[in-house]
Amino acid sequence: MLDPMSLAAITAVLGAVGLGMANEAGKWAWESAGGLVRRIAGREVTAPAGPEELSAVARLVHEGVSRDPALARAWAAFARTAPGPGTADSIPSLPPSVRFFTNRQTAMRLLRREATRKADGRPKVAVVHGPEGIGTSTLAIHWGSREADLFPGGMLYADLRGASSGTALDPSALLRGLLADLGMRDEEIPRDTAGRKESFRRCVADRRLLVVLDHAHSAAQIRAVLTSAPGVFTLVVARRPPTGLDALAIPVGPLSDKDALRLLTDLAGKRAMAEARAVLPRVLERCAGSPYALRAAVPRLTGPGAPGGPGEFRAQSGTRRPEEAPTVSEADPVRVAVESAYRALEPGVARVYRLMSLREWPAFGPAVVAHTLGITEAEAVRALGELADRQLLEPGDTDRYRYRPVVREHAESAAFREDRIAACAAALARSVRWYARFAARARLAALPRGWAIGPLYDELRESPSPYGGEGEALTALADELGNLVQAALAAEESGDPDSVYQLCQALWPLQLKAGHHDEVLPALRAGVRVAEAHGRGTRSAGRMHSLLGLDLMELLEYEEAEVRLRSAARAEEESGHRLGQASAVESLGLLRLRQWRWREAYACFEEAAAVLGLIGPQDEGAREVPRALALLERHRGRALRGLGDFTGAHIRLDAALRYFRAEGEAYNTARTLTDLAETHLAEGDPAGALPLIDEATATLDEERAAYHLVHLRALRERCLSATEE
Structure with a gap:
């Protein structure tokens, strides 16, 4: 068994706590680790930002606990209860297969051979490839469904959206989706790509699992999830084998006329086929063995008036004039089928x-x-x-x-x-406005106490919410996340800055509560570009920089996060928006806490409080000042605890606690009680921490804040361990 005081064990604990920063318990543990590291080292130590720095911090801790038994006991108590990486225990399944499937026996044999070959350290990977509409995705899903017994650990499916580099799913978002499908909670999924890779490989190491990656665009997307785990088979679906990917390539070609006829018969029925006998040769010729084209032909074989004689499958006008139709190459059965289906629409x-x-x-x-x-x-x-x-x-x-x-x-x-360009632009603008309004309404319901700027938020703030609660509104935002990002990018391209601002602000609950940091990043970058183009010293610019900076902080991009937050503070100051300026400076302080730079964090919170002091009783934002000051008191208490000033920490945290209790803010009351408990523990008073932990737990039971409760249970265990010693 590994000695908990060994360098390897200390490194593992620090690494696990770093990976666990996706949830609130993990962030708290990271902050606690920073305070403890400072105590052990006898000086302020900046939080590690990479493997080499983490190793250096681990060596400092190892040297300190080797010298001092009291420090060793403190570290051991922390290590026993520090949150580890998230767990994933779901058994995922594939989307449903089609009812009628024809041939592809050779491809399915090759897939089984690769999936069942003896483990030799090489990843088990196959690429099923072929032209559009040839049935590669259907083949992958049908084969996986048929061979489900090979994969008792589950079958993952991800659409990599590989139509173009602009829409293709990036590796970090892919990993996030796979971890969620495996059962890992949003709050447990690591923020950064490296952490997600590590979590994915850990979660699948002992599983017999199928991973289907559909519509792949590049090898870079796929490499992030490749593993040499002996039970994992990765099945990639693409137009052509991705360059640079080592995999078994399985081409998929057109169906033979015999198989095409069998599929048509299954889909349309024997009677319809008998009635369409005269046109079947032309149907088969036009479809050219493409399963998509064959399926698209079925409504015209079975619909009203079918089969319509031999002209049915020639270039007929349908509801539009022949001259309106583009020229479609007969050599491309998918485009022929699409054009034919389109001309039949009302x-x-x-x-x-x-x-x-x-x-x-x-x-x-x-x-x-x-x-x-x-x-x-x-x-x-x-x-x-x-x-x-x-x-x-x-x-x-x-x-x-x-x-x-x-x-x-x-x-x-x-x-x-x-429809012409003007009508197309107007239609797209209507889509964007619908998404902006939907998002703003859901944003207000998901974060009723949060503030947002802009006329749409002012209009909707007093209107009744269509959602049953914050959780329902958050789910609605998450379900439309991809569309909201596309809407923000479309608004940027069309010169609609207001919609960009509204959409970016609406994404904040998905950052704050659900950890969708990488997915929202393209929209937030668009928000900053638009704000820079339309005036840097504006409230909107300040808000866009703040949102991007906070997102980058969670993605561990600390250097750029600081640049954005400083830009936000300048823009808010230039626009005269004191509340926004204070919020941006406060965010800089939170970044410093994350970096274990306690003294600088405290200075930021002091500066933010001074800015709030400039807001008079009649000024805009005056109503929010008392709560903002209470939050700053709590943050100053956290910084002082990190500095080892426990008396000062108690004073600040007690002041914050009085405010939140008086206002009936259960969640922030519990957070402040937790900070006070952490302070008692840090100064060697576990008995003083226990009643605070119990009160915070009772307060949060009604809030259903599961991950904060996990942290409180860990704190309680540390208290009991310290008391027994």
Whole structure:
């Protein structure tokens, strides 16, 4: 068993606490570790920012505990209760396979051979590749579903959205999604990519698991999840094998006429096939063995008036004139099928098809369609259903739909050709405004005490919320996160700064409560670009820099985070927004706490309090000043504890506690009680900490703050251990 005082054990504890910073308990433990490290070293030690610095801090701790038994006992008590990396115990499954599947026996044999080969240290990886619509994704899901017994640890699926480099899922976001699917809570998932890689490999090391990575764009996306774990098989789906990826390549080609006919018969039925006998040779020729094209042909074989004679599968006009249709190469069966299906649409449905394609929305629902097109939600539901029936949209898990890349490309081209640029721009602007309004309403419900600037927030603040609580509003934001980021980028491109600002502010609950830091980063960077372009010394600029700085801090990008937070403070000061200026300076102090730079943190909190002191009773923001000062008192107490000034820490924390108790703020009351308990523990008074921990626990039981309660239980265990000694 590893000696807890050994250098290896100390390094492991510090590393585990660093990985655990995704949740509040982990952040608290990191701060506690910093105070304890200072006590052991006898001086302030900056928090490690990488493996080499972490090793250096571990050596300092090892030397200190080797000299002093009291310090060794303190470290041992901390190490026993420090939170480790998150756990993942779910058994994930693949999306449903199709009912009718034809042939592909050779490919499935090769997949099984790779999945079951003897472990030899090499990752088990296969790439199923082929042109659009050839059925590679269907093959991967069908094979995995059929071979489920090989993977009792579960089957993960991720859509890498590889239509282009601009929409492809980045490795960090991919890892986050996989860890969530494995059952790791949002609050436990590490913030940085390196931490997520480590957590993923740890979670899958002993599992027999299938990982399907669909629509891969590059090898860089995939390498992040590759592992040599003997039970893990990674199945990549792509148009072509990604350059630089070592994997078994399995090409997928067109179905033979015999297999294509069998699939058509399964889908359309024997009677419809008998009635369409005269046109079947032309159908098979046009579909060219593409499963997508064959499925898209079925409505025209089975719908009203089918089969319609031999002309049915020639270039007919449908609801549009022949001259409006683009020239489509007969050599591309998918594009032929898309154009044929499009020409069969009634005008209203065709308009939905065109005008929802103007942005690469990950998946959209009837509400935004209705607003964009100026139709009722019932009409939007009907149109989306028809488009899905004709294979022009793919239905998602809920009532959302998405385009295949080649279909969206066709729809967008048709929109610019038939609706013209002005109408397209107006439609996209309506989509963006719907997302901005939706996001602002959900933001206000998810963080009712938080502040946000802008006319939309002023308008909605007093209106009734459509959500049952903060959790429901947060879930709604998370469900639309990809669309909200796309909306912010679209607003930036179209010159709509107000929508960019509103959308970026709406993402704050997803940063604060759900840890979606990497996913929101593109939108926040857009917010800063827009603010810089439209005036640096404005409130909006200050808010955008603050949000980006706080996000970067959670991603451990401390250097850029400081630059952004300082820019925020300057912009808020230039605009005369004292409350925003104080908030930005306070955030700098929180960054210093994270870095274990206690003296600088205290100075930031003092500066923020001085700024708040400039706000008069009649000035804007005056109502928020008492609460802001109470929060600063708590933060100053934390900084003083880190400096070893326990008397000063008690004074500051007691003042904050009086305010939060008087205001009935249960959560902040519990947080301050926890800080006081930490202070008692740090000064060697575990008996004084116990009643504070018990009061904080009782306060939080009603708040359902699970991760804070985890930390409180760990603190209680440390107190009991210290008391017994």
